[in-house]
Amino acid sequence: MAPQSQTETTYDVLQAHSKAARAQADFDHRCKVLRKRLCEQDFLENKGLGNEIGFFTFCYDASFELEMRAFVADLQADAAKGALPCNLIVKNLYDAFLDVLEDEGIVDEIPVHEAKYGSEYQVRQLRDIATPDIFTEELCRIPHRMGDVLILTGVGEVYPFLRVHALLENMHVEFSDIPVVVMYPGRFDGKCFSLFNKLNDGNYYRAFDIA
Numbered sequence: 001m002a003p004q005s006q007t008e009t010t011y012d013v014l015q016a017h018s019k020a021a022r023a024q025a026d027f028d029h030r031c032k033v034l035r036k037r038l039c040e041q042d043f044l045e046n047k048g049l050g051n052e053i054g055f056f057t058f059c060y061d062a063s064f065e066l067e068m069r070a071f072v073a074d075l076q077a078d079a080a081k082g083a084l085p086c087n088l089i090v091k092n093l094y095d096a097f098l099d100v101l102e103d104e105g106i107v108d109e110i111p112v113h114e115a116k117y118g119s120e121y122q123v124r125q126l127r128d129i130a131t132p133d134i135f136t137e138e139l140c141r142i143p144h145r146m147g148d149v150l151i152l153t154g155v156g157e158v159y160p161f162l163r164v165h166a167l168l169e170n171m172h173v174e175f176s177d178i179p180v181v182v183m184y185p186g187r188f189d190g191k192c193f194s195l196f197n198k199l200n201d202g203n204y205y206r207a208f209d210i211a
Contacts, residue, residue, distance in 0.1 A: 020063075023060075023061035023063065023064065024064075026060070026061075026211075027060050027061065027064050027067065027068075029211075030058055030059070030060065030210055030211060031071050033210050033211065034058055034075075034181065034210050035075065035084075037210065038075065038079075038084050038085075038086055038088075038149060039084060039085060041085075043179060044085070044086050044146075044147060044149065044179065045146065046176075046177070046178070046179060052206055052208075053172060053175075053176045053206065054176075054178070054179040054180065054208075055168055055171075055175075055179075055180050055182070055206060055207040055208070056179060056180065056181045056182070056207060056208050056209070056210050057181075057182050057184045057188045057207050057208070057209045057210065058181055058182065058183050058184060058210050059184045059185075059186060059187055059188055059209060059210075059211070060183070060184070060185060061185070061197070062156060062185040062186070062196050062197075065156070065185060068153070068183055068185075069153070072090055072151060072153060072183065075088055075151075076088050076090055085147075086147055086148065086149050087147055087148045087149070088148075088149050088151060089142055089144060089148055089149065089150045089151065090151045090153065091139060091142065091150065091151070091152055091153070092152075092153045092154035092157070093135070093152055093153065093154035093155060093157065093158040093162065093167075094154040094157035094158045095154065096135060096138045096139060096154075096158075097130055097135075097158050097161060097162070099138055100129070100130045100134055100135065100138055101126075101129070101130070104129055106129070110122065110126075113125070123160060123161070126161050127160075127161055130161050130162065132162065132163075132166040132167050132169065132170040133170055135162060135167055135170070136167065136170040136171055136174060139171070139174075139175075140174050144175070144177075144178050145177075145178075146177060146178065147178075148178045149178060149179045149180075149181065150175060150178060150179070150180045150181070151180075151181045151183065152180065152181070152182045152183065153183045155182065155183065155184055155185060155195070156185045156195065156196065159195060159199075159201075163193075163201055163202045164182060164184065164193055164201060164202070164204070165193055165201065165202035165203060165204035166202065168180075168182070168204055168206070168207060169204070172206075181210070182207070186198075186199075186201065188204075188207065188209050189209075190205070190207075190208075190209065191203055191204070191205060192204075
């Protein structure tokens with residue numbers, strides 16, 4: 001049994017290493033592709049998409065969350081110094097969520113209500129308050145114009161209060177003039193979102209995966 005157990009352990013290690021290597025290679029590739037796209041005039045002007053709007057997903061393994069944040073920060077710095085021909089607007093959805101709760105004046109009440117009624121009740125209540133419509137209104141406070149690119153982060157942080165597909169459905173009108181890139185910790189196959197590569201996060205048909 002010992003040799004077989006050792007073989008299985010070695011196989012598991014190799015499999016884990018292979019999976020991590022594939023995730024790293026995919027992340028590095030997507031970083032290169034997105035940086036290239038941010039330099040393309042057609043991308044910045046939403047051209048070449050037929051009648052579709054410029055909504056894109058940058059999918060990555062959730063274990064690369066910190067690397068994703070560092071990459072976005074680098075893009076912001078490059079755009080600010082003119083190394084990229086666009087203005088990057090980066091918005092964290094969890095920050096937007098907190099802004100909504102601040103506007104409602106209920107931030108201090110949340111832990112009290114959760115302790116009294118339980119977490120499931122609290123989640124339902126917050127979903128009713130922080131609807132996709134309200135999130136969109138919050139994002140619309142950000143002024144934008146042609147040449148801007150909106151990058152949304154914090155998708156995993158805001159789960160389960162908001163689903164990306166519902167947010168994008170509500171953003172069509174207000175953000176049809178600029179590219180919107182969703183940094184998504186999971187998979188999107190052009191139809192279905194899978195958050196953290198595990199959770200069914202809804203269907204959506206009008207986004208393009210940057211791959």
